[in-house]
Amino acid sequence: MKAFRQFVESNIASGSFAGVEELLADDVVFRSPIAHKPYPGKAITAAILNGVSRVFEDFHYVDEIEQDDRSALVFEAQVGGVTVHGCDFITTDDDGLIKEFTVMVRPMSGAQALMNAMEAEFPQIEADAIAFMEAQR
Template structure:
């Protein structure tokens, strides 16, 4: 079994049934920047990054098919390739993270493919973000 850094293990444990939102809040640095596959500008700050990632958790993990296929870690950087399926659409993506020396995420970048999957995830996440803002 591959061993990862403590901070990457914390991220992975949040996806495997831990308190996702508590772990997400703990692992994001205050100055975190989120790069979305659909937004043309970076989303800056812990609050915005939290909203986008919490929404992504709700959308991508909903059907229980999300899994990381490949994880590469070097120093404070990690690249995690994932797959999931929503409404019969196979989604392939990459999460790229940079951690600070305290083990918090300072940069989170997401890439998705194919276009049909990107469009589906965009629609679902926009609806989820609206629901979160209304709550």
């Protein structure tokens, strides 16, 4: 999805993806490479993506595959000095909003580094999701 890729590339250096919720469907489902259950909803997905923006260093997309409403965005990054290779699998709805967002990462050391970094971010992620939901009321 070109709009998401452009958004990330324009904002990753700031450590914030403020406004990413504009690209998400209300019923978006986020699937993490380090969690066993999906995260449904715009509030938690936006908060997780903001958390990711704080933990990835030297993040950049290296390839993109698009077919109809599906995209695969291949990336490389560093997390705590560990190299992470991954892919964002994105499906959009009829309005062009992201309805499914699945992330896969490798190698295992990169997944472990990401898990540890995101675990440290999770209190802020939860607080951000709650604040977003309250603002929507």
